[in-house]
Amino acid sequence: KEHFNFASLDCAATVLKSNPELKMANAILNESKDSYSNNICQAKEKFVIIELCEDILIDRIILGNFEYFSSMYKDVKVSISSRYPPKDGHWKSLAFLRATNSRDIQVFKIKNPISYVKYVRFDFLSYYGYEYYCPLSLIRIHGRTMMDEFIEDKVKLEEEITNPSSSSTPKEMQEEEEGLQKESTNDSSSSESNEDDDEKSHNNDTNDQPPLHESVFKTIMRRLTNLERNTTLSFKYLEEQGKIFNQYILYLHKKQQSSLKQLI
Secondary structure, eight states, rough: OOOOOSSOGTOOOOOEEETTTOOSSGGGGSSTOOEEEETTTTOOOOEEEEEEEEEEEEEEEEOOOOOSSOOOOOEEEEESSSSSGGGGOOOOOEEEEOOOOOOOOEEEEOOOOOOOOEEEEEOOOBBBBOHHHHEEOOOEEEEHHHHHHHHHHHHHHHHHHOOOOOOOOOOHHHHHHHHHHHHHHHHHHHHHHHHHHHOOOSSGGGGOOOOOOOHHHHOOOHHHHHHHHHHHHHHHHHHHHHHHHHHHHHHHHHHHHHHHHHOO
């Protein structure tokens, strides 16, 4: 499956800032192998800040260096922010990447994205070899937008509506309805506690990252799903109660007719 690169010049991504020694910084957003950024390996602080073309959940980062007779970046720290400059100058740590000393494309999967972000900072902490220059040919950033998740949730919702669960008795439907209502209230309280936990935990490694934030669209879709289920269950319950009521009316009518016949 082809992934869209949100750190590409073709979609209006741009380099906002870098260390002064970095030359041709915008070259890392270009797919051409003939152009590359060039940094001095012994620079005190080596970094680059990229503005993506959309807010996404990052799930994959690709680095590439095709230049021989140069040093290769080894340890790379990736930090993110939903605004620029970040609040209080604090960047959230997303992952630490360990690149190999090879002149090829290297893919790094992000297991636990933190939140939807548009600004990504790369800090180059160490490098291989003893060359003077540390070039970088390209950076690609893949992920999912809020609309992508909205479409996925919409498809799931349509499948649930077209394939409802097997019929249940009125008592079982009532119990299931009450359970769904409790689940809906628990979801709202748990989402608030998750947001507090996520603000407290933004440590080093990808495996220690807080759980994935749910998008606004995903939360809305979950609420709509619960409402749809509740409406369906309530309708079925009322339908069953109506049948019982009709049977009881017919019973009373027959009983009244038999009583009248006895009086006559």
